[in-house]
Amino acid sequence: FNNFCLVFSSELYTVDYIKDGGRRYDGIGGLSGGGATSKLLVNYPPKQRDQILDYLFKPGFGASLQILKVEIGGDAQSTDGTEASHMHYSWDENYQRGYEWWLLTEAKKRNPDILLYCLPWAFPAWVGDGKRNPYNNPQRTATYIIKYIQGAKKYYNLTMNYVGIWNERQYDIKYIKVLRSMSDEAGLNDVKIVAADGLWEPISLDITLDAALAEAVDIIGVHYPGTKSTDAAVKTNKTLWSSEDYSTFNDNIGAGCWARILNQNYVNGYMTSTISWNLIASYYEALPFKRDGLMTADSPWSGYYSVDSTIWMTAHTTQFVYPGWKYLAHGYGVTTLKHGGSMVSLVSSDSTQLTIVIETMSHNHSKCIRPALPDYTVTPQNISIKLAGHFSTLFEVQVRYSKLGFDGDDSILFKDVGSMPVIKGTINLSLGVDEVYTLTTLKTGNKGNVTQIPNKKPFPLPYSDNFEAYTQFSEPYNLAQQTGAYEILTTTTSHGNIIRQMVTDFPCAWCQAENVNSSINVIGNHSWSDIYVEADTRIGSVNASSGVFIAARIDKGGCNAFAAQGIYYFLFPTQGKLVVTGDLARTQTLYQTGVKITVDTWYKQGLLIKDGYAVGTLNGAVQFNISLPGSPSPQNGFVGLGTADYGLADFDNLKITDST
Numbered sequence: 001f002n003n004f005c006l007v008f009s010s011e012l013y014t015v016d017y018i019k020d021g022g023r024r025y026d027g028i029g030g031l032s033g034g035g036a037t038s039k040l041l042v043n044y045p046p047k048q049r050d051q052i053l054d055y056l057f058k059p060g061f062g063a064s065l066q067i068l069k070v071e072i073g074g075d076a077q078s079t080d081g082t083e084a085s086h087m088h089y090s091w092d093e094n095y096q097r098g099y100e101w102w103l104l105t106e107a108k109k110r111n112p113d114i115l116l117y118c119l120p121w122a123f124p125a126w127v128g129d130g131k132r133n134p135y136n137n138p139q140r141t142a143t144y145i146i147k148y149i150q151g152a153k154k155y156y157n158l159t160m161n162y163v164g165i166w167n168e169r170q171y172d173i174k175y176i177k178v179l180r181s182m183s184d185e186a187g188l189n190d191v192k193i194v195a196a197d198g199l200w201e202p203i204s205l206d207i208t209l210d211a212a213l214a215e216a217v218d219i220i221g222v223h224y225p226g227t228k229s230t231d232a233a234v235k236t237n238k239t240l241w242s243s244e245d246y247s248t249f250n251d252n253i254g255a256g257c258w259a260r261i262l263n264q265n266y267v268n269g270y271m272t273s274t275i276s277w278n279l280i281a282s283y284y285e286a287l288p289f290k291r292d293g294l295m296t297a298d299s300p301w302s303g304y305y306s307v308d309s310t311i312w313m314t315a316h317t318t319q320f321v322y323p324g325w326k327y328l329a330h331g332y333g334v335t336t337l338k339h340g341g342s343m344v345s346l347v348s349s350d351s352t353q354l355t356i357v358i359e360t361m362s363h364n365h366s367k368c369i370r371p372a373l374p375d376y377t378v379t380p381q382n383i384s385i386k387l388a389g390h391f392s393t394l395f396e397v398q399v400r401y402s403k404l405g406f407d408g409d410d411s412i413l414f415k416d417v418g419s420m421p422v423i424k425g426t427i428n429l430s431l432g433v434d435e436v437y438t439l440t441t442l443k444t445g446n447k448g449n450v451t452q453i454p455n456k457k458p459f460p461l462p463y464s465d466n467f468e469a470y471t472q473f474s475e476p477y478n479l480a481q482q483t484g485a486y487e488i489l490t491t492t493t494s495h496g497n498i499i500r501q502m503v504t505d506f507p508c509a510w511c512q513a514e515n516v517n518s519s520i521n522v523i524g525n526h527s528w529s530d531i532y533v534e535a536d537t538r539i540g541s542v543n544a545s546s547g548v549f550i551a552a553r554i555d556k557g558g559c560n561a562f563a564a565q566g567i568y569y570f571l572f573p574t575q576g577k578l579v580v581t582g583d584l585a586r587t588q589t590l591y592q593t594g595v596k597i598t599v600d601t602w603y604k605q606g607l608l609i610k611d612g613y614a615v616g617t618l619n620g621a622v623q624f625n626i627s628l629p630g631s632p633s634p635q636n637g638f639v640g641l642g643t644a645d646y647g648l649a650d651f652d653n654l655k656i657t658d659s660t
């Protein structure tokens, strides 16, 4: 009657707490920065902002992250914007800039045990001797980094647990040793050094060859390892981390990527921490790497955010395993599965609790942005997990279950499916494809749920900001600086608060393409075509930029911001010149004329883009009315403001309206 011979076969896996087990679990983390990835989070309405922070950090609510990694701002573009340095100049020191201090504080408030990790992408010019090399003077760079760590403690009572070298750029052995010894002298013996936020080599070899370097480095941290480490890295006996990973669009394929690497970075590569770039996608979606975060919050003006399934993939581990727990040995609860997928098992430090996480992510549903994923297949499979030795007397485990769906809205995410019996020391499971199971002795775990997230709305018009509502040194909301660093300054003049571009010299940059000596700050909606923008601008006479601009139809940001096109209305007070260009680099002049303007004076610049024409005003008087270049010149983009070159410049009373 039946053509098939049904064989109820089940593959047997043993989970046992044998001596010389696996490595210490160090936690799962998120990365804010590298760069400006949390830009739009800080000005969410308080209610939604708290909910978002809960989803990220509050234990037993959502991702329950165990590590927060942040960029040490370096006054240079580092992917989605610039983060401000705590020392723009050698004589400057300030711990009020940007939003990372705020974020660190909010994370700690929710989880006092969260571990903190800081890393520079770029350095202000003076740190690199103006030569873009932070290793010319290792003591100076170490002092700069140590001041940041001390500032965190002094102003926010934040203890940095880990510090890195230079993101994805060369390291310097001497500098690493100097950073270690100077940190020790400063009493920062507990701050561990991660080296070098790049590839496995040459750091593993250098550690093998140099005992003093091995002494200085605590953790080898690599980026996008594709779940694999090298024999040389393992042989160093150092803790191995995937200190930056993921960077994948956060739909269910992204969630599949994340679930797979969270398990397999240990199974295949002995990595005991995985950190997501980025923590939260809180940057304009027209900037690079749209939605490559654990969740998305890029609409502060509406309060809309989305809790993407990546959050729940994280929770499968973080709500049931804590830093200090231990992986079991390979072959005793840590293994790949015969028909695809993987399993990790961990025990608490007092060895009383057990958590097993199983994932069966299929190839096409778990590709990450990089590296390429070799082919493999996953098919449904029955498994039997034999709890041996230490845990053989368990009679039940709690179960959490997810299945990522790819037909509409058919996902099951982090579902509490109650307890499952352990029969004669064995758990039997029928695994499907694209699933995650957590089996645990813990009775905890909770799926946080917020009802009524506001609807998404476009950037509001008309929009204006006179910057009066900010505290000194903070960063203006919604203006996403792409190069240069802009901050609120309080004045006693009739202008009150203003924003000032602070960077005076070309930084020791991270972006390789960085070669235009100007700064630019973008805002609004990239789909804007006809639009009106206005701002008060002023250039001083000391350390000043040669010119200022307002602009529309700015087509790009990120590491390519230097090549941005659009319509740029420049004033050069010392030269008495007004210039309109089609690009930030001023290679395409559309119009120019002499004007009677001077330094140390405020001017109101207005730029109207309408019906194929650009009309420019100065203190209300029309200065130009030119026809716009057609395609391929951008027909839409952000509005923005900026400086012709590095140097101080002031802005106030930003106003954006539609073109009518």
Ligand code: 147
Pocket: 033, 034, 035, 078, 079, 167, 168, 223, 224, 244, 247, 277, 289, 369, 370
């Ligand atoms: C990383 C950076 O460290 C992050 O700041 C962010 O830019 C992230 C975006 O995916 O990427 O840098 C990398 C850039 C390129 C590669 C790897 C990492 N790559 O081509 O392998």
